[in-house]
Amino acid sequence: MLFPPGIADLLSGFGDRIRPAAGAVGLYVGGSLATGDYRPGISDMDLAALIARPLTAEQQAAIQAVHRELIAAEPAAAKLHCVYVPADDLTDVAREHWTWAVEQFFERAFSGVARAELRAYGFAVFGKPPRTVIPEVTDDELRAAVKGELTGYWTRALDREPIWLEDIYVDLSLITLARVDATLRGEGLITKREAIGRLARFDVPDELIAEIRRRRDGEKVPVPPAYRAQRAELVYRLVADGIKTLTGS
Numbered sequence: 001m002l003f004p005p006g007i008a009d010l011l012s013g014f015g016d017r018i019r020p021a022a023g024a025v026g027l028y029v030g031g032s033l034a035t036g037d038y039r040p041g042i043s044d045m046d047l048a049a050l051i052a053r054p055l056t057a058e059q060q061a062a063i064q065a066v067h068r069e070l071i072a073a074e075p076a077a078a079k080l081h082c083v084y085v086p087a088d089d090l091t092d093v094a095r096e097h098w099t100w101a102v103e104q105f106f107e108r109a110f111s112g113v114a115r116a117e118l119r120a121y122g123f124a125v126f127g128k129p130p131r132t133v134i135p136e137v138t139d140d141e142l143r144a145a146v147k148g149e150l151t152g153y154w155t156r157a158l159d160r161e162p163i164w165l166e167d168i169y170v171d172l173s174l175i176t177l178a179r180v181d182a183t184l185r186g187e188g189l190i191t192k193r194e195a196i197g198r199l200a201r202f203d204v205p206d207e208l209i210a211e212i213r214r215r216r217d218g219e220k221v222p223v224p225p226a227y228r229a230q231r232a233e234l235v236y237r238l239v240a241d242g243i244k245t246l247t248g249s
Contacts, residue, residue, distance in 0.1 A: 004038070004040045006074070006076065007033070007038075007040075007045075007076070010045075010070070010074060010076060010077060010080065011029065011045075011047075011125050012125065013070070014027075014047075014066070014070060014077070014080060014082075014125075015027045015125040015126050017066045017070075018049055018063065018066060018082070019126065021059065021062040021063050021065075021066050022049055022051050022055065022059055022062075022063050022084055023051050023052045023053065023055075023059065024049045024050065024051050024052075024084075024126075024127075025050050025051065025052055025087065025127055026049070026050035026124060026126065026127025026128060026130075026133060027047060027048075027049050027050075027124065027125040027126055027127060028047065028048045028049075028050070028118055028122050028123070028124055028125070028127070028130045028134075029045070029046070029047055029122055029123055029124075029125060030046045030047070030048065030114060030117045030118040030121065030122045030130075031043070031044060031045065031046030031117065032044070032045075032046070032191075032192065033045055033046070034046075034117070034118070034121035034122045034123060035117075035121045035191045035192075036191070037191045037192045037193050039216060039217070039218055040076070040218065041076075041218065042215070042216065042218060043079070044079045044080075044081050044101075045079055045080045045081065046081055046114070047080065047081065047082040047083075047125075048082065048083050048085060048110065048114070048118060048122075048130075049082055049083070049084045049085070050085055050086075050087055050090075050127060050133060051084050051085065051086055051087065052086070052087060053086055053087075054086050054089075055084060055098055060098060060105065063084065063098075063100065063105070064100070064105050067080070067082075067100045067103075067105075068103075071103065078103060080100075081099070081100060081101035081102075082099065082100050082101075083097050083098070083099040083108075083110050083114070084097055084098045084099070085097045085110050087133075090133070090134060090135055091135055093109065093110070093111070093112050093115070093141070093145075094109055095109065095110075096108055096109050097109070097110055111145055111148075111149075112137050112141050112142055112144070112145030112148075113142070113145045113146060113149065113189070115134050115135070115137050116137040116142050116145070116188075116189055117189055118130045118134055119131050119134055119136070119137065120188065120189055121189075139186070142183060142188075142189075143183060143184055146179070146180040146183045146184065147180070147184070147246070147247055149176065149180070150176075150177075150180060150242075150243045150246060150247055151243070151247055151249070154173060154176065154239065154243060155243060157169070157173070157239075158236065158239065158240055158243075161232075161236070164232035164233075164235055164236045165228055165229070165232045167215060167221075167223065169235075170208075170212070170231060170232075170235050171212045171215060171216070173235065173239045174199055174202065174204055174208075174212065174235065174238065174239070175192050175195045175196060175199075175212070176195075177199075177202050177238075177239065177242040177243075177246065178190075178195035178196070178198040178199055178201065178202065179192070179195045180246055181198065181201060181202075181246060182194075182195070182198065184246060192216065193216070196209065196212055196213050196216060199212070202238055202241075202242050203238065204238060205234075208231065208234075208235075
């Protein structure tokens with residue numbers, strides 16, 4: 001697997017430090033890094049650490065210190081997210097686990113989507129291959145999981161009007177609709193790059209598709225204030241309609 005400069009060293013260094021700090025027996029890379037869709041400065045680094053037993057308060061403090069020290073030394077580490085899952089809790093998709101993301105430590109579920117993505121594309125920094133340790137996610141479970149993302153996170157996001165002015169929510173919400181659509185059609189998990197090519201299915205204008213693709217390629221795309229407001233209204237409507245269509249609600 002080829003990474004942008006510095007990323008392989010960052011993953012290796014993180015693995016060396018998190019193994020003793022968390023009692024980790026495996027560290028797995030998913031998301032854009034695994035699918036080949038990673039874009040420096042844009043994409044998150046989605047990791048899962050398999051740990052021998054639930055974290056103690058001392059280990060929780062040590063893990064947070066590792067993440068903060070890495071960020072201080074290497075700004076790219078701010079996008080390094082990791083869920084810490086005890087080995088004997090892997091079968092419970094609903095159980096919440098300690099997770100470091102967006103420079104915070106909190107509990108959330110190790111979702112069916114994340115699990116399926118690791119099984120399909122993921123690889124180990126250390127430990128056994130992910131397909132041998134992460135239980136299979138059935139087609140029905142995966143369909144339920146992707147629908148859950150729409151009825152949960154993205155439905156709640158519709159109540160947060162200011163976020164629709166932000167590029168990241170514009171891009172990710174529409175890409176999510178296209179990825180969910182593919183999964184519900186029985187095509188499994190597609191990459192974000194593939195999803196951008198399917199946005200016309202949701203009546204996304206060609207100009208906006210090109211804008212999203214340019215940002216995904218790392219370009220800085222100027223967004224005038226008047227257009228930003230118009231775009232927010234459009235994307236809000238497209239996402240609301242897409243959720244209704246895909247979930248049958």
